[in-house]
Amino acid sequence: xxxxxxxxxxxxxxxxxxxxxxxxxxxxxxxxxxxxxxxxxxxxxxxxxxxxxxxxxxxxxxxxxxxxxxxxxxxxxxxxxxxxxxxxxxxxxxxxxxxxxxxxxxxxxxxxxxxxxxxxxxxxxxxxxxxxxxxxxxxxxxxxxxxxxxxxxxxxxxxxxxxxxxxxxxxxxxxxxxxxxxxxxxxxxxxxxxxxxxxxxxxxxxxxxxxxxxxxxxxxxxxxxxxxxxxxxxxxxxxxxxxxxxxxxxxxxxxxxxxxxxxxxxxxxxxxxxxxxxxxxxxxxxxxxxxxxxxxxxxxxxxxxxxxxxxxxxxxxxxxxxxxxxxxxxxxxxxxxxxxxxxxxxxxxxxxxxxxxxxxxxxxxxxxxxxxxxxxxxxxxxxxxxxxxxxxxxxxxxxxxxxxxxxxxxxxxxxxxxxxxxxxxxxxxxxxxxxxxxxxxxxxxxxxxxxxxxxxxx
Amino acid sequence: xxxxxxxxxxxxxxxxxxxxxxxxxxxxxxxxxxxxxxxxxxxxxxxxxxxxxxxxxxxxxxxxxxxxxxxxxxxxxxxxxxxxxxxxxxxxxxxxxxxxxxxxxxxxxxxxxxxxxxxxxxxxxxxxxxxxxxxxxxxxxxxxxxxxxxxxxxxxxxxxxxxxxxxxxxxxxxxxxxxxxxxxxxxxxxxxxxxxxxxxxxxxxxxxxxxxxxxxxxxxxxxxxxxxxxxxxxxxxxxxxxxxxxxxxxxxxxxxxxxxxxxxxxxxxxxxxxxxxxxxxxxxxxxxxxxxxxxxxxxxxxxxxxxxxxxxxxxxxxxxxxxxxxxxxxxxxxxxxxxxxxxxxxxxxxxxxxxxxxxxxxxxxxxxxxxxxxxxxxxxxxxxxxxxxxxxxxxxxxxxxxxxxxxxxxxxxxxxxxxxxxxxxxxxxxxxxxxxxxxxxxxxxxxxxxxxxxxxxx
Numbered sequence: 001x002x003x004x005x006x007x008x009x010x011x012x013x014x015x016x017x018x019x020x021x022x023x024x025x026x027x028x029x030x031x032x033x034x035x036x037x038x039x040x041x042x043x044x045x046x047x048x049x050x051x052x053x054x055x056x057x058x059x060x061x062x063x064x065x066x067x068x069x070x071x072x073x074x075x076x077x078x079x080x081x082x083x084x085x086x087x088x089x090x091x092x093x094x095x096x097x098x099x100x101x102x103x104x105x106x107x108x109x110x111x112x113x114x115x116x117x118x119x120x121x122x123x124x125x126x127x128x129x130x131x132x133x134x135x136x137x138x139x140x141x142x143x144x145x146x147x148x149x150x151x152x153x154x155x156x157x158x159x160x161x162x163x164x165x166x167x168x169x170x171x172x173x174x175x176x177x178x179x180x181x182x183x184x185x186x187x188x189x190x191x192x193x194x195x196x197x198x199x200x201x202x203x204x205x206x207x208x209x210x211x212x213x214x215x216x217x218x219x220x221x222x223x224x225x226x227x228x229x230x231x232x233x234x235x236x237x238x239x240x241x242x243x244x245x246x247x248x249x250x251x252x253x254x255x256x257x258x259x260x261x262x263x264x265x266x267x268x269x270x271x272x273x274x275x276x277x278x279x280x281x282x283x284x285x286x287x288x289x290x291x292x293x294x295x296x297x298x299x300x301x302x303x304x305x306x307x308x309x310x311x312x313x314x315x316x317x318x319x320x321x322x323x324x325x326x327x328x329x330x331x332x333x334x335x336x337x338x339x340x341x342x343x344x345x346x347x348x349x350x351x352x353x354x355x356x357x358x359x360x361x362x363x364x365x366x367x368x369x370x371x372x373x374x375x376x377x378x379x380x381x382x383x384x385x386x387x388x389x390x391x392x393x394x395x396x397x398x399x400x401x402x403x404x405x406x407x408x409x410x411x412x413x414x415x416x417x418x419x420x421x422x423x424x425x426x427x428x429x430x431x432x433x434x435x436x437x438x439x440x441x442x443x444x445x446x447x448x449x450x451x452x453x454x455x456x457x458x
Numbered sequence: 459x460x461x462x463x464x465x466x467x468x469x470x471x472x473x474x475x476x477x478x479x480x481x482x483x484x485x486x487x488x489x490x491x492x493x494x495x496x497x498x499x500x501x502x503x504x505x506x507x508x509x510x511x512x513x514x515x516x517x518x519x520x521x522x523x524x525x526x527x528x529x530x531x532x533x534x535x536x537x538x539x540x541x542x543x544x545x546x547x548x549x550x551x552x553x554x555x556x557x558x559x560x561x562x563x564x565x566x567x568x569x570x571x572x573x574x575x576x577x578x579x580x581x582x583x584x585x586x587x588x589x590x591x592x593x594x595x596x597x598x599x600x601x602x603x604x605x606x607x608x609x610x611x612x613x614x615x616x617x618x619x620x621x622x623x624x625x626x627x628x629x630x631x632x633x634x635x636x637x638x639x640x641x642x643x644x645x646x647x648x649x650x651x652x653x654x655x656x657x658x659x660x661x662x663x664x665x666x667x668x669x670x671x672x673x674x675x676x677x678x679x680x681x682x683x684x685x686x687x688x689x690x691x692x693x694x695x696x697x698x699x700x701x702x703x704x705x706x707x708x709x710x711x712x713x714x715x716x717x718x719x720x721x722x723x724x725x726x727x728x729x730x731x732x733x734x735x736x737x738x739x740x741x742x743x744x745x746x747x748x749x750x751x752x753x754x755x756x757x758x759x760x761x762x763x764x765x766x767x768x769x770x771x772x773x774x775x776x777x778x779x780x781x782x783x784x785x786x787x788x789x790x791x792x793x794x795x796x797x798x799x800x801x802x803x804x805x806x807x808x809x810x811x812x813x814x815x816x817x818x819x820x821x822x823x824x825x826x827x828x829x830x831x832x833x834x835x836x837x838x839x840x841x842x843x844x845x846x847x848x849x850x851x852x853x854x855x856x857x858x859x860x861x862x863x864x865x866x867x868x869x870x871x872x873x874x875x876x877x878x879x880x881x882x883x884x885x886x887x888x889x890x891x892x893x894x895x896x897x898x899x900x901x902x903x904x905x906x907x908x909x910x911x912x913x914x915x916x
Binding site: 031032033034091092094160161162202204206208213214215216217218219220221222223224225226227228229231232234235236238239240241242275278279282283284285286287288289290293295298299302304306307308309310311312313314315316317318319320321322323324327328329330332334357358359367368402403404405428431432433434435 | 489490491492549550552618619620660662664666671672673674675676677678679680681682683684685686687689690692693694696697698699700733736737740741742743744745746747748751753756757760762764765766767768769770771772773774775776777778779780781782785786787788790792815816817825826860861862863886889890891892893
């Protein structure tokens, strides 16, 4: 393959690549909110049509939730089949008032120093990153006339809501999914100039907890004192989840959590990341997690328990002296090592039930669940990826852990025996999941080039 | 005065009285939500016009918030001037989905046993109760041609949001407010057949507490662990507010809280109210307040701290793995005895600030504030009220405490030396402040008759 011609093609056609990305970014495919189900379908259909233009016959496959864009294309004999995984769904945009512009009106913003960023929900997570893989294949196809390897695409629409339909899709599709490697572009750079390969992901378990007391909202004058206030019950439960040292207090929580190896620790120490470096950019100064752990240890090798949402009683303008009939919280765990999601889910429920008074009730809503993942140190794709990144960025990539979760990566491994190469070009200040999400134009551009180099090396 | 003719007039004109009440109930005068400011003005204007028809020249006086309906009318020489206080504002109606009908489409519903209730927001608190006083005067005027006593009316529009404009109104109006007694109809019956006179009210202090951490919402994968979660900080603060015995832990909280006298205790014991009686009707069984206190002691003589609202992070459908940048709570105290609202407000702020990490901030929004109130045992109006109630209901009234707050009653006493006769006809199941608020038609009807008897006795 004439790699230089491919890279030149990418450079020369950057605007067209951006136009395609913007068309996808304009679709508000928020998976967690049922109001946007039609937009999720629309995003899937858009991808099917786009893949068709480069000779990948994909289809929008229905699931119990949002569709999966799935398709296969042949490639040169003797080459490994690569499965590209990405997700076309995005996070909700609230609070909308904090966005400087419409989250679904993507645009390129040029900074005073001349650098450019793509702004909009999904610009980074994951539409921008996902399209960098697809655009690399498109360039190779345009220049060489064919795809570099046999390709399978699987682009899902529920990653941001815990992928509830994915187990069913896996079960129904597993014979078709078989590939030699999975490529995912949903992770980050180490810093603006240093690429990274992600070696591990934390798992995730998420739940709603709803505590109910009286059968109606009460006047706090008439009933304040004798009547149980579910806000108090819930606040106590949430406060009990951590001890003074930042450790999670749920019995058995740390079962299956190994310590990082000395080599890993040394590698992480060499990255010289301080708490100030990590927290300063988001306006914080004091590490809040487990005492006696560095921030990289906390994010890459330690499990957490976070209250992602809580709500009860009157929360509007002014004041209402109410004792509400119910209060609710959204609580998630990030898992590492061999922590068992199902066991932890049960342990949380026991922990909560023990703290709910006899005349109150508690309801749980189970959201997504997936264990942690770690790629083998000696996998050959790691070497391919590292060399491609070094060629593009002029610097060896950092081999990092990741604090986030991509449950599907674990499923690929444990259901189908497939390992995943995770290379991504997000930066720490990309505000993924927050208002004013952005993606560096250079990440998109050099991301396409990096993937082209990976494919060329195969 | 021909009392029987007045009572007959009330009976014969019940439908017309109801029509007037319904016209007022149809106005959604929610004081705490700025979106309804125009409706508050409309309710005030309606009252001004209505009072004019019975010869009371009132006006809608502007304040820094919602207007006060204020006016004076002469009456027979030598009679005590009575100030009628009420409030035309109502509580918010959320959650709207729990209302069986439009909260502002009042109607009379007949039960299977033939008893009737008026349903709608404000039907009881306080439009229905307030109008029972006004309708009694209207009947006396219609039958006798004149008002029974010199009358001052002061109907405010901010009672449900802590009366923030009231101190300014008092200061500006105090010379005009002077009267021999204040009558308020905003309290309850002891039970369906036993009227009551309220001897005390709890005070109220209310605040918003807003804890802020990072300068943006964060991804709980990327930052879960090292980044401070304001939901955790706030839940811990809220959980710390009470100890295992249900006592409030804020230093100095119980200063100025006296014990009820032996006579009071004996009187309350004679009412034979059990925890089951009090909590059963709202679906609860276990008393939740301070250990070792009866429910009547808790509600009538003990201060409380309630979390009326809490909110932080994602609270919509589905799940969002966010660490929010802020979390907030609405916390109020009910006060008794000589507890000092300003001192307690400061103590709460100290208590919260001590628990907020160094790199987080806390903001407080102060809402209404007023100390507790107790009427002197030997006030002559108590005797007048008790005799009138016994004549109407065939039963001596219970002399009760009240758990709720009417800050203005304290202001009348301490700014102007005026005591307040609190007689009301609410029932425990009236769902004030809750969806499907109602007021017994008999409360409205016999309430008008009771007030007519009180006025006649003057």
